Amino acid sequence: MGIWTDTFIAPAEPALLPPEAFGRLVVDLARERLVRTPWALVAGNLCVNARLNWGSVSGHARWNRSPVGTTLRTEEYPVGEPDDDPPPWGPSHEEARLLAAGDAVLDVLPALRAAPYGAEDVAVTFAHMDFGNRAIAEYFRYEDHRTMLVCFALARPQHRPLSADECAAPGGPTHPVRTCVVHTFKHASGEGAVPALASVVSRHLGPDLISGSTWG
Numbered sequence: 001m002g003i004w005t006d007t008f009i010a011p012a013e014p015a016l017l018p019p020e021a022f023g024r025l026v027v028d029l030a031r032e033r034l035v036r037t038p039w040a041l042v043a044g045n046l047c048v049n050a051r052l053n054w055g056s057v058s059g060h061a062r063w064n065r066s067p068v069g070t071t072l073r074t075e076e077y078p079v080g081e082p083d084d085d086p087p088p089w090g091p092s093h094e095e096a097r098l099l100a101a102g103d104a105v106l107d108v109l110p111a112l113r114a115a116p117y118g119a120e121d122v123a124v125t126f127a128h129m130d131f132g133n134r135a136i137a138e139y140f141r142y143e144d145h146r147t148m149l150v151c152f153a154l155a156r157p158q159h160r161p162l163s164a165d166e167c168a169a170p171g172g173p174t175h176p177v178r179t180c181v182v183h184t185f186k187h188a189s190g191e192g193a194v195p196a197l198a199s200v201v202s203r204h205l206g207p208d209l210i211s212g213s214t215w216g
Helices: 019-031 057-063 105-113 134-140 195-205
Strands: 005-011 035-045 071-073 095-102 121-129 149-161 163-165 174-185 209-215
Touching (some): 005 195, 035 057, 035 105, 174 195
Antiparallel strands (some): 005 209
C-alpha cells in the first residue's frame, strides 16, 4: 500500500527570495517538465508542515478547484479531537485566500506581483509531478497524479523536521525555512530530494540545499 511522504527542499539559510526570483522558480519548474498545471496561488496564514494531500489549504486549492476569492482553511484529522502537539504531529491551523489559478504557467507572474508577498505567507500549488519526464517517472516508480508540489514563500521562518514520523512522539532536529519547495509521494526508488527537482531548485535557491521528510 505504501505510506505518504512529504519532502521539502530549502536553502541552508531561511531567506525569502525576491518576488520576481520566486516567480522564475515557479515558472522553471513547469518549463523543465517537473510539474504539471493547473496551478493555484494562495496567500494568508499557511503552515509549511501541513500535509499536502490531507486537509491542507494547498490540498484544497489543488483538489477542490474553488472559485478565486474563496477563503480556504485547514481541516483537522481526526475532526474535533484535541491535540496540542505542533504540526506535523498535531493539527495545522491555516487560513488563506485563493488569489488566482490557471493552466498557463506564465500567468502566475502577474498574479504574484499583485499578491501580498512578504507581508503574508504565499504558496503556489501545482497539480502533480510530470510523469512525462523520464527522470520523474523513474524516481517515483509508479505514475500517481496525487503527487502534488507546492512552492512556499513565508512571511516569517517556520521549522520543518528533517526526519519525522507523524505517528511518533514529537521531537528531533528541524530546519528553518522561508522559501522552500515541498512535494508528496507514496512510492520512490530513492531517498531524499528528487535529483532532477533539486537540480532546478538549486539554480534559484543556491547550491547549499537542505532536504528532509515527514511521513505517516
